[in-house]
Amino acid sequence: MSLTRIHNLAISLDGFTTGEPQTLETPFGHAGERLHQWMFATRFWNETVGKPGGSEGADHAFAVRHGQGFGAEIMGANKFGPPGWQDDPAWQGWWGPNPPFHTPTFVLTHRPRPPLVMEGGTTFHFLDTSPAEALEIAREAADGQDVRVGGGASVVREFLSAGLVDRMHLVQVPIVLGRGVRVWDGLEALEETYDVEAVSTPSGVTHLSFTRKVPA
Amino acid sequence: MSLTRIHNLAISLDGFTTGEPQTLETPFGHAGERLHQWMFATRFWNETVGKPGGSEGADHAFAVRHGQGFGAEIMGANKFGPPGWQDDPAWQGWWGPNPPFHTPTFVLTHRPRPPLVMEGGTTFHFLDTSPAEALEIAREAADGQDVRVGGGASVVREFLSAGLVDRMHLVQVPIVLGRGVRVWDGLEALEETYDVEAVSTPSGVTHLSFTRKVPA
Numbered sequence: 481m482s483l484t485r486i487h488n489l490a491i492s493l494d495g496f497t498t499g500e501p502q503t504l505e506t507p508f509g510h511a512g513e514r515l516h517q518w519m520f521a522t523r524f525w526n527e528t529v530g531k532p533g534g535s536e537g538a539d540h541a542f543a544v545r546h547g548q549g550f551g552a553e554i555m556g557a558n559k560f561g562p563p564g565w566q567d568d569p570a571w572q573g574w575w576g577p578n579p580p581f582h583t584p585t586f587v588l589t590h591r592p593r594p595p596l597v598m599e600g601g602t603t604f605h606f607l608d609t610s611p612a613e614a615l616e617i618a619r620e621a622a623d624g625q626d627v628r629v630g631g632g633a634s635v636v637r638e639f640l641s642a643g644l645v646d647r648m649h650l651v652q653v654p655i656v657l658g659r660g661v662r663v664w665d666g667l668e669a670l671e672e673t674y675d676v677e678a679v680s681t682p683s684g685v686t687h688l689s690f691t692r693k694v695p696a
Numbered sequence: 697m698s699l700t701r702i703h704n705l706a707i708s709l710d711g712f713t714t715g716e717p718q719t720l721e722t723p724f725g726h727a728g729e730r731l732h733q734w735m736f737a738t739r740f741w742n743e744t745v746g747k748p749g750g751s752e753g754a755d756h757a758f759a760v761r762h763g764q765g766f767g768a769e770i771m772g773a774n775k776f777g778p779p780g781w782q783d784d785p786a787w788q789g790w791w792g793p794n795p796p797f798h799t800p801t802f803v804l805t806h807r808p809r810p811p812l813v814m815e816g817g818t819t820f821h822f823l824d825t826s827p828a829e830a831l832e833i834a835r836e837a838a839d840g841q842d843v844r845v846g847g848g849a850s851v852v853r854e855f856l857s858a859g860l861v862d863r864m865h866l867v868q869v870p871i872v873l874g875r876g877v878r879v880w881d882g883l884e885a886l887e888e889t890y891d892v893e894a895v896s897t898p899s900g901v902t903h904l905s906f907t908r909k910v911p912a
Contacts, residue, residue: 656880665874676870678900
């Protein structure tokens, strides 16, 4: 069965997935890469960037599932590029010629453009549509595998609010960002729909796994 | 050495220490007692209310320190009573004749009243003063023991912002409250001043221990 999953979404103690302001030079604003250091230490990340080494423990076990079992990704316009990327016809995302998605990847934007075929299996498709419709399209493209909702926080909130998410994996990093885009806003009583497991690891982060409850 | 400590302060995933609205019937608003169930399951709590039983593990080990080594408490007006308690000369706090503080307890309010001597060693003193001055008075009363900053969230934020807190123990409960009083607001970069340890326990909560860094 094809599930809709959020995975490896890092948040600060105060729930921000990114700082501010987002620019070409600072994709995560004043947060820099501090939300992702836990991941950079894992074997998963080292293999992703073609380096040896990396930790093998719980952080790796969680992180590596980012690439497993997904047949498509959906992301928001703010994940694909800095403010104004829609005005730059040459913009191809942050990730260089071989993006780390390796599947059809659907970018939600009010200004769609033709599909962009990249190396390594990633093709960016641009959709001006609702979360539910985008999910239907991505599900078809995923061909029986799972669909990842890749963020940022506002897209994650939209999909959660619409009841479209089966599994969510958040990684809480022990920093207080104070400002940015917060994942929790508008999600009161989320625990009524999801079982939540918390596991802290020696790196200092806490993995929060949300599993949608089976209706009684 | 006498430290200033925050202990057993429970927060939701989205950082609220209480819901809303606070009334005489609902001291924690729509949060009810959901932020405190982890504590009610411990031997610490059972002994506090004179009952047998209760869990003996990590939650108990953290919780029991609430009563150990403190010589005074400071709390905000919103912890002492519901909105408007200042207009009720008979109000003596939420806790009945024998409050669980057992030390001098300083209530910050713009409308001070004479001290209130309760059973079991608790005397409420009412102060209209700054956090730093209140701490000086409480430190004197604590007679070499630690001073607990008892909350709520706005008082905790004031003391943290003023650099007055040596240790903080938060307990993150896996619920999303969505509204209430948030502990994190205005505390950007708190991790620069504190080492943070996260430990999740089988009950589902995550204990966050903040230890003030020793200046280099």
